[in-house]
Amino acid sequence: MNTRSMRLALAGTAALALAMTPALAGAAPGNPGEPRFQEGDPGAGDPYFPLAGNGGIDVLHYDLDLTYQLPEPEPAPLEGQLDGVATIELRATQDLHRFNLDLRGLTATKVVVNGKSMRFDQVDNELRISPRPKLKTGDEATVEVTYGGATTRPTDIEGALYGWVTTRDGAMVVSEPDGSATWFPVSDHPTDKATYAYEITVPEGSVAVANGLLEGSETADGQTTWTWDAPDPMAAYLATATVGDFELDSYVAENGTPIIDAVDPALPDSASANLALTSDMLVFFEGSFGPYPFNSYGAIVDDDSVGYALETQTRSFFSRRAGESTVAHELAHQWMGNHVSPGRWADIWLNEGWASYASWMWSEEQGRASAQDSFEDVMSIPADDDFWDVVVADPGPLCLFCGAIYDRGAATLHALRVEVGDDAFFELAKTWVEQYGGGSATTADFSALAEEVSGQDLDAFFQMWLYDAEKPTDW
Structure with missing residues (x-):
């Protein structure tokens, strides 16, 4: 109830005193205990x-x-x-x-x-x-x-x-x-x-x-x-x-998901060549995260100069070129970020950390750099680098897309995998999607589920990786 409405509704000191009584605050006139419309x-x-x-x-x-x-x-x-x-x-x-x-x-x-x-x-x-x-x-x-x-x-x-x-x-x-x-x-x-x-x-x-x-x-x-x-x-x-000048390409992926890609014909074939990997990626990520959660998938590859990529649900967007790592990243978001969305924008590392880690996993699956290699690359960043100053679980509105949200977020997940073991880690990933899919969840929800699935006390681990503004050294 706003101040102006209260002044119109209340007259005299007796009414004012009644309105300030906690048990009756907001009560409808003549109906004590019933709330006003707000x-x-x-x-x-x-x-x-x-x-x-x-x-x-x-x-x-x-x-x-x-x-x-x-x-x-x-x-x-x-x-x-x-x-x-x-x-x-x-x-x-x-x-x-x-x-x-x-x-x-x-x-x-x-x-x-x-x-x-x-x-x-x-x-x-x-x-x-x-x-x-x-x-x-x-x-x-x-x-x-x-x-x-x-x-x-x-x-x-x-x-x-x-x-x-x-x-x-x-x-x-x-x-x-x-x-x-x-x-x-x-x-x-x-x-x-x-x-x-x-x-x-x-x-x-x-x-x-x-x-x-x-x-x-x-x-x-x-x-x-x-x-x-x-x-x-x-x-x-x-x-x-x-909206744009697009050619549509429709097919069915190996896992049965209908795919619709929209590609600007002004772009060279190389701009969208990596979309051909979508079917294999779907099968691979289903093994880690569970069944693909939506009725379709595909991509938009647009001829613009913005340099943008976004995991728009069921139809990821790419500016000018869909690189292989980015294709994997945006597809993984369909589970991590889209199906399970952040409860607050401070929790965005759960989107970007998981999607970045998924691209590390895909690289390893393709026989290139392993997840451990990518983790070591992150950990090679000097301790006095500004990268480590970001509080991953509360980066602030101007740092939602800082590099640490992606890379330290992914490193957090790899460190967690090492800490709890592969069986518990991938059980956690699938349980996370099953339990919170279709809704949203927070860092606190994730931490609690990780402890429940692993049977370990992970308070110190998550404090160091997600809340301390310094390079993790011992966990």
Whole structure:
């Protein structure tokens, strides 16, 4: 309850005293002990990104109907136009008179809740919706938001491009950590996973590539609508609706997974040659992490100059070239980071450390450098190097993608493997995926599970590897 509402609700010192009594704080007038309807928090509570995600709601499904107009040819400004209708299925997790969705840089023009137009406003990153009737805990609601605006090239907290990044031939859509709000209204935190469906309308000749399986495309009046279905729970930052000049290649991997690759034909064949290893990698990683968790996989290899790679769920994104190690890294993320997502952004080493370690394992499988070799390379970094100053389990929002998150994270996992033995280590990996798959988990969850599986006290081990800002020397 905000201060202004409290002043309107309370009159006189007797009422003020009653409101300050802990047992009755927030009680509805005439109904002692019953909570008032509240405003959902504007964020999910992540200290790194306080406004990412939303309190009071659990989003179940997004149906995104997008229409995108590409930029005009040079020398026109690099600016597109995105118009959308987002139909969102959600459940209230508290009694709500208002709740938020994240939306940044685009303007909502209409909001409908359960078939009725509703009051709303936008403040900074937040679209604030006042449903009538109010939502009670457990109520499910269908929220339809009509919105749109010009698209440019948004940047994250570090100044790197992310979100709906306008390109001359379309859009590169890669949103880690909180860039999904630049292209649809969303609860933009990995603890609020949902399923997705897309209808993306673009000029005829352009291809729109999203997560999951392609259900079809239809062209009329110079426009093509691409329909994709992503029925597996997904964190918002892993969603994509990339638009460009792509050729689609579909096949079935050895393990039975449908593969859809989208490659820009302007690139040389060498840019996407390593995608041919995907089938073998799927089989190899299933041996370590358990069954592949999603309905499909594939890659997007785009002709841009950003130098970006991201594990967009079921359809990893690569800028210009998909190197073998990076192909392995992004595929391993489908288990580690996508199926099991970070409970807080401070836990990102669980994404990047596991994916980096998986690429070490793949190298060894191919008869090249072993995991032990790669571990020794990391440990050869001098103790006074800034590399060791990063607290891996709490790197801060400006160091989510520092090298130590990847390499010290991977080294932590190798050291753990040596500490507990191969049997316990790979049992841990599979149990981690089984227990937390489809949701999110924290470093504390991982540490506790490692102790449970191994039967060892690992407090000192994890303190040295994940929390001490110095080079581990004895564990």
